[in-house]
Amino acid sequence: MKKTKEIFVTQPSLPPLEEFTEYLKQIWGSKILTNNGPFHKQFENELADYLGVKYLSLFANGTLALVSALQALRVTGEVITTPFSFVATTHSLWWNNIKPVFVDIEPDYFTLAPEKIEAAITPQTTAILPVHVYGNPCKIDEIQKIADTYGLKVIYDAAHAFGVRINGNSILNFGDLSILSFHATKVFNTIEGGAIICHDEKTKKQIDHLKNFGFAGETTVIAPGINAKMNELQAAYGLLQLKYIEEYISKRKEIAELYRRELTGVKGIRLLHDIKGVDHSYTYFPVFIDEKLYDESRDALYERLKKNNIYGRRYFYPLISQFPTYRGLPSAKPGNLLIANSIAEQVICLPIYPDLDKMTIKRILNILINK
Numbered sequence: 001m002k003k004t005k006e007i008f009v010t011q012p013s014l015p016p017l018e019e020f021t022e023y024l025k026q027i028w029g030s031k032i033l034t035n036n037g038p039f040h041k042q043f044e045n046e047l048a049d050y051l052g053v054k055y056l057s058l059f060a061n062g063t064l065a066l067v068s069a070l071q072a073l074r075v076t077g078e079v080i081t082t083p084f085s086f087v088a089t090t091h092s093l094w095w096n097n098i099k100p101v102f103v104d105i106e107p108d109y110f111t112l113a114p115e116k117i118e119a120a121i122t123p124q125t126t127a128i129l130p131v132h133v134y135g136n137p138c139k140i141d142e143i144q145k146i147a148d149t150y151g152l153k154v155i156y157d158a159a160h161a162f163g164v165r166i167n168g169n170s171i172l173n174f175g176d177l178s179i180l181s182f183h184a185t186k187v188f189n190t191i192e193g194g195a196i197i198c199h200d201e202k203t204k205k206q207i208d209h210l211k212n213f214g215f216a217g218e219t220t221v222i223a224p225g226i227n228a229k230m231n232e233l234q235a236a237y238g239l240l241q242l243k244y245i246e247e248y249i250s251k252r253k254e255i256a257e258l259y260r261r262e263l264t265g266v267k268g269i270r271l272l273h274d275i276k277g278v279d280h281s282y283t284y285f286p287v288f289i290d291e292k293l294y295d296e297s298r299d300a301l302y303e304r305l306k307k308n309n310i311y312g313r314r315y316f317y318p319l320i321s322q323f324p325t326y327r328g329l330p331s332a333k334p335g336n337l338l339i340a341n342s343i344a345e346q347v348i349c350l351p352i353y354p355d356l357d358k359m360t361i362k363r364i365l366n367i368l369i370n371k
């Protein structure tokens with residue numbers, strides 16, 4: 001039997017090599033490789049324009065953006081966050097010596113449950129760190145109301161929410177700060193990369209100093225900053241990616257629609273749908289398996305897909321609260337995180353990326369539908 005090609009949960013989209021070579025020639029000519037060079041400046045401006053945000057600082061990756069966002073707002077003590085995310089969300093707190101306090105997620109789109117936040121607030125709480133998981137917007141109005149009442153900062157982990165808009169307004173315009181990731185596995189990639197979005201010039205300056213060791217001038221260091229700068233090669237690559245991003249997103253949308261059309265009504269498979277008024281960017285295509293109704297467990301399906309060379313991923317299983325670093329925390333007790341635990345046991349993210357062809361999608365659907 002002919003062996004089928006391995007299909008992974010994602011595959012990065014790259015700009016045309018010839019276009020990148022032209023930019024590389026300019027870099028080879030100028031010998032400006034990093035430290036806020038011309039491509040960095042241009043990319044920062046064009047990206048902010050594209051996203052519809054005022055102030056954006058590029059970063060080497062999303063994790064350092066998160067770590068620096070917490071530093072920029074001088075967040076300390078305890079921070080309320082979700083266990084249903086990639087470990088980097090909580091690791092950013094750990095790197096700042098902040099205690100994570102896990103709160104359960106809501107049952108519809110799996111973002112932090114606003115009605116459970118208040119009970120977790122203590123005199124040590126200084127901020128909330130929610131995640132727009134799978135690019136689904138958090139309940140931003142309710143979260144902001146709680147933050148205003150208790151004087152807390154809000155930092156959104158928007159690593160999955162590139163290009164997501166609510167009624168035409170970028171999701172990145174909410175909260176005190178938002179962070180993005182441009183990792184190779186994301187909708188928009190600069191190989192590795194990330195950004196912090198803020199809402200005033202003073203904060204942007206502060207963030208720019210923090211990502212450059214704290215330098216505020218040749219001889220002035222204002223804080224123990226880190227080296228989290230994006231280099232010129234990645235900024236040039238990012239500029240090219242911006243030319244193609246709309247095409248990338250619309251291809252993803254087509255794939256999501258095809259999956260939804262064929263999987264709607266399949267017993268035991270739950271899908272997430274687009275939200276009215278929201279422009280989605282289809283970073284992931286998670287499905288949720290109800291073992292009893294589907295008559296097969298999520299893990300058995302995951303293995304069956306693997307046997308057919310389809311490598312779906314169980315994002316985000318296990319929950320962050322189950323990892324050794326965090327599982328001793330009182331808020332990590334499974335009884336405190338019932339919905340998150342149950343969703344983590346059901347999820348499997350199906351392959352979605354612009355170059356995924358229809359034949360392969362049909363093959364994936366066939367495995368899911370015809371057991």
Ligand code: T4K
Binds near residue numbers: 012064085183
């Ligand atoms: N906050 C949230 C909510 C996040 O999801 C993330 C990252 C962050 C913060 C931190 O942002 P960064 O510091 O990463 O910028 C991946 C990514 O490494 C990570 O960026 C991402 N979230 C997370 C959800 O997924 P892995 O270990 O699952 O990826 P990996 O290497 O297994 O890749 C998945 C598949 O993609 C591979 O099987 C093949 C394909 N692939 C991957 C890479 C890297 C390619 O075809 N080409 C490639 O270059 O973590």
